[in-house]
Amino acid sequence: xxxxxxxxxxxxxxxxxxxxxxxxxxxxxxxxxxxxxxxxxxxxxxxxxxxxxxxxxxxxxxxxxxxxxxxxxxxxxxxxxxxxxxxxxxxxxxxxxxxxxxxxxxxxxxxxxxxxxxxxxxxxxxxxxxxxxxxxxxxxxxxxxxxxxxxxxxxxxxxxxxxxxxxxxxxxxxxxxxxxxxxxxxxxxxxxxxxxxxxxxxxxxxxxxxxxxxxxxxxxxxxxxxxxxxxxxxxxxxxxxxxxxxxxxxxxxxxxxxxxxxxxxxxxxxxxxxxxxxxxxxxxxxxxxxxxxxxxxxxxxxxxxxxxxxxxxxxxxxxxxxxxxxxxxxxxxxxxxxxxxxxxxxxxxxxxxxxxxxxxxxxxxxxxxxxxxxxxxxxxxxxxxxxxxxxxxxxxxxxxxxxxxxxxxxxxxxxxxxxxxxxxxxxxxxxxxxxxxxxxxxxxxxxxxxxxxxxxxxxxxxxxxxxxxxxxxxxxxxxxxxxxxxxxxxxxxxxxxxxxxxxxxxxxxxxxxxxxxxxxxxxxxxxxx
Amino acid sequence: xxxxxxxxxxxxxxxxxxxxxxxxxxxxxxxxxxxxxxxxxxxxxxxxxxxxxxxxxxxxxxxxxxxxxxxxxxxxxxxxxxxxxxxxxxxxxxxxxxxxxxxxxxxxxxxxxxxxxxxxxxxxxxxxxxxxxxxxxxxxxxxxxxxxxxxxxxxxxxxxxxxxxxxxxxxxxxxxxxxxxxxxxxxxxxxxxxxxxxxxxxxxxxxxxxxxxxxxxxxxxxxxxxxxxxxxxxxxxxxxxxxxxxxxxxxxxxxxxxxxxxxxxxxxxxxxxxxxxxxxxxxxxxxxxxxxxxxxxxxxxxxxxxxxxxxxxxxxxxxxxxxxxxxxxxxxxxx
Numbered sequence: 001x002x003x004x005x006x007x008x009x010x011x012x013x014x015x016x017x018x019x020x021x022x023x024x025x026x027x028x029x030x031x032x033x034x035x036x037x038x039x040x041x042x043x044x045x046x047x048x049x050x051x052x053x054x055x056x057x058x059x060x061x062x063x064x065x066x067x068x069x070x071x072x073x074x075x076x077x078x079x080x081x082x083x084x085x086x087x088x089x090x091x092x093x094x095x096x097x098x099x100x101x102x103x104x105x106x107x108x109x110x111x112x113x114x115x116x117x118x119x120x121x122x123x124x125x126x127x128x129x130x131x132x133x134x135x136x137x138x139x140x141x142x143x144x145x146x147x148x149x150x151x152x153x154x155x156x157x158x159x160x161x162x163x164x165x166x167x168x169x170x171x172x173x174x175x176x177x178x179x180x181x182x183x184x185x186x187x188x189x190x191x192x193x194x195x196x197x198x199x200x201x202x203x204x205x206x207x208x209x210x211x212x213x214x215x216x217x218x219x220x221x222x223x224x225x226x227x228x229x230x231x232x233x234x235x236x237x238x239x240x241x242x243x244x245x246x247x248x249x250x251x252x253x254x255x256x257x258x259x260x261x262x263x264x265x266x267x268x269x270x271x272x273x274x275x276x277x278x279x280x281x282x283x284x285x286x287x288x289x290x291x292x293x294x295x296x297x298x299x300x301x302x303x304x305x306x307x308x309x310x311x312x313x314x315x316x317x318x319x320x321x322x323x324x325x326x327x328x329x330x331x332x333x334x335x336x337x338x339x340x341x342x343x344x345x346x347x348x349x350x351x352x353x354x355x356x357x358x359x360x361x362x363x364x365x366x367x368x369x370x371x372x373x374x375x376x377x378x379x380x381x382x383x384x385x386x387x388x389x390x391x392x393x394x395x396x397x398x399x400x401x402x403x404x405x406x407x408x409x410x411x412x413x414x415x416x417x418x419x420x421x422x423x424x425x426x427x428x429x430x431x432x433x434x435x436x437x438x439x440x441x442x443x444x445x446x447x448x449x450x451x452x453x454x455x456x457x458x459x460x461x462x463x464x465x466x467x468x469x470x471x472x473x474x475x476x477x478x479x480x481x482x483x484x485x486x487x488x489x490x491x492x493x494x495x496x497x498x499x500x501x502x503x504x505x506x507x508x509x510x511x512x513x514x515x516x517x518x519x520x521x522x523x524x525x526x527x528x529x
Numbered sequence: 530x531x532x533x534x535x536x537x538x539x540x541x542x543x544x545x546x547x548x549x550x551x552x553x554x555x556x557x558x559x560x561x562x563x564x565x566x567x568x569x570x571x572x573x574x575x576x577x578x579x580x581x582x583x584x585x586x587x588x589x590x591x592x593x594x595x596x597x598x599x600x601x602x603x604x605x606x607x608x609x610x611x612x613x614x615x616x617x618x619x620x621x622x623x624x625x626x627x628x629x630x631x632x633x634x635x636x637x638x639x640x641x642x643x644x645x646x647x648x649x650x651x652x653x654x655x656x657x658x659x660x661x662x663x664x665x666x667x668x669x670x671x672x673x674x675x676x677x678x679x680x681x682x683x684x685x686x687x688x689x690x691x692x693x694x695x696x697x698x699x700x701x702x703x704x705x706x707x708x709x710x711x712x713x714x715x716x717x718x719x720x721x722x723x724x725x726x727x728x729x730x731x732x733x734x735x736x737x738x739x740x741x742x743x744x745x746x747x748x749x750x751x752x753x754x755x756x757x758x759x760x761x762x763x764x765x766x767x768x769x770x771x772x773x774x775x776x777x778x779x780x781x782x783x784x785x786x787x788x789x790x791x792x793x794x795x796x797x798x799x800x801x802x803x804x805x806x807x808x809x810x811x812x813x814x815x816x817x818x819x820x821x822x823x824x825x826x827x828x829x830x831x832x833x834x835x836x837x838x839x840x841x842x843x844x845x846x847x848x849x850x851x852x853x854x855x856x857x858x859x860x861x862x863x864x
Binding site for chain 1: 567700822
């Protein structure tokens with residue numbers, strides 16, 4: 001945007017006075033984005049500011065669900081062997097423009113190929129730009145999975161895979177798979193400023209990036225050429241406000257319309273306030289205690305189950321989560337498809353737990369519980385949680401020592417197969433696919449990696465491997481439901497909690513939907529008055 | 530005077546080298562490794578770890594890294610942030626004007642109130658005003674910044690709605706910011722009400738950040754004044770029938786200023802420390818919050834570069850204070 005345009009917009013806004021406010025949605029966000037190219041980063045705060053307003057993906061999650069729907073791809077087809085996925089691209093999709101760049105063509109297959117090639121191909125001139133580490137592309141195993149991406153014609157792209165993989169569609173809806181403009185990238189490379197792709201982003205999304213003042217404000221303008229439902233407000237403003245109490249004050253004072261992440265302690269007074277609307281939903285996460293299932297006596301499922309019965313989860317929800325959590329009985333959150341609600345939790349029963357331990361010949365047991373040194377949505381205070389468990393376990397005659405390490409150390413050491421003790425940890429979902437929880441956290445491949453229980457159960461593993469390659473969601477869901485039954489029976493973890501995510505807003509905000517994948521999305525949000 | 534200035538400048542060099550070394554080792558002395566922190570629960574494969582370590586350049590021996598850092602610093606290159614991938618230098622100068630603007634306002638606030646308060650208290654030694662003032666100063670000095678800031682926000686922004694809650698200017702205003710100083714840029718923008726809005730946004734953060742220096746300056750001024758007021762030449766001046774205003778204002782205050790200026794100079798360090806909390810609460814986009822975030826993320830280049838730049842700022846302020854001694858007291862510059 002040229003300087004004149006900026007001035008004109010500013011002047012227009014200031015002359016419109018209050019009515020300009022009505023057309024601008026102000027969101028009090030909790031932190032600054034690391035940049036605006038979502039493929040380079042992993043933080044939700046960055047995705048809120050980049051992939052959701054500015055970009056689109058081939059497939060997208062329907063807001064409010066973990067279901068994937070067509071977006072820049074109008075449709076897709078999976079070949080019979082499951083190893084080729086062909087995307088038919090949408091025609092007439094326009095990229096945004098800015099002061100340095102005006103697109104001369106619509107979105108097409110070249111943009112799709114470029115968006116992925118730069119992440120996986122070291123020869124691509126953009127591979128090293130902005131210190132690209134492409135964490136998610138690597139983290140979701142894309143380099144192993146994608147053999148090649150081929151342009152069939154301008155509006156058809158075929159992804160050749162090394163193996164059949166049903167979650168690939170969900171992966172295409174993830175933030176790292178946002179489609180950037182190849183034409184813009186080429187122009188910036190020629191101008192010698194390739195980092196502009198990250199700093200002055202161009203996408204196809206419902207809002208076009210206008211300006212970012214570091215750590216203070218991000219501004220977006222509605223994309224009037226948007227291919228889908230156009231945004232309801234003319235401009236979107238992120239007011240970066242790191243302190244949660246201050247965010248609440250700003251909502252009350254009318255300085256912002258919506259805020260993220262209220263203090264759990266403030267939620268009740270927000271609910272009591274007639275001028276504030278509070279929405280809530282379970283987060284796409286789980287907090288757990290992973291036993292080391294390779295070390296006696298924790299290699300015995302009955303011992304693990306007995307210990308699970310000794311944990312008073314309700315007390316943990318009340319004390320550690322201050323109400324902003326929900327008891328977890330399954331390893332996947334309730335908002336995820338295939339969640340097996342028929343499963344019964346191991347209810348808190350210290351007497352039964354004690355008897356069960358005795359029946360297994362376990363007495364005078366001493367164990368360690370590892371407490372994470374950091375706060376996470378799935379575990380806001382691991383130390384406190386470990387203390388509560390220590391107390392619970394002492395009631396059944398188990399003596400607990402609490403240990404902790406610096407976060408990087410903690411993650412590294414807890415992977416060891418001969419680890420001494422049970423580990424408090426958790427997981428936040430990436431793509432809304434159960435495979436992203438069950439295979440990553442409990443599959444045999446994850447042992448000594450992300451499978452902190454070191455649990456490798458053949459039956460369970462066979463089911464999740466099979467579910468991964470089935471074509472329909474209904475078939476897959478059935479298998480995942482079965483897997484959850486085995487999990488509950490074998491109890492490699494004590495599932496503790498799913499966080500509850502709150503969104504606080506003013507009553508004039510219309511159409512906001514809490515998104516189970518955790519992003520804050522404003523495409524469909526309007527303001528009354 | 531020139532010799533004096535040069536001798537002060539020479540002490541700059543060893544301090545600078547020391548600061549470079551400390552800023553480099555400080556962040557590395559903390560446990561934790563940026564790649565592990567970045568990977569989080571998701572974890573990272575050994576190959577990928579090695580690749581990233583190579584890319585960030587810390588698979589090399591520590592002394593090689595330090596040498597690179599030092600030569601970079603001498604060429605004005607502080608490296609790029611691991612997280613945002615942007616040059617540390619650019620980030621610092623995008624944020625520093627905000628911190629500077631707030632610090633200057635806080636300092637003006639502290640001096641403008643603290644100096645007269647200290648003088649009045651000294652002149653009225655032991656009387657009610659003196660006691661009230663000094664107990665208030667003690668409270669101000671001990672006030673936890675976080676709590677104080679939230680209290681002011683709740684009362685003045687929440688209940689009374691006199692001041693905005695946070696930020697630097699009403700979001701309605703949007704104009705280019707060539708200097709980064711909101712007061713100047715808002716005036717230059719010519720937009721009606723922009724300057725007033727910027728000033729209103731400064732009120733609470735200024736008070737919060739200025740409270741501790743204000744208390745320190747008031748107490749220091751009082752004790753320095755008391756000492757001077759007991760001197761023979763003051764008694765002589767009084768005996769000669771000089772007006773109390775002239776005695777206190779010129780003869781006493783000028784001599785009492787040396788320790789006060791020392792305290793003001795030292796307060797710059799306090800201001801930068803206070804800025805970390807103040808900036809977080811008031812969503813003030815300055816370097817305080819930037820540094821804290823970077824420490825948590827183990828963003829080595831930002832922490833070491835930022836610390837170095839802040840240290841240089843403090844050194845410049847101290848140098849200026851040393852120069853001011855010379856201006857106020859000719860005896861010092863002749864030494």
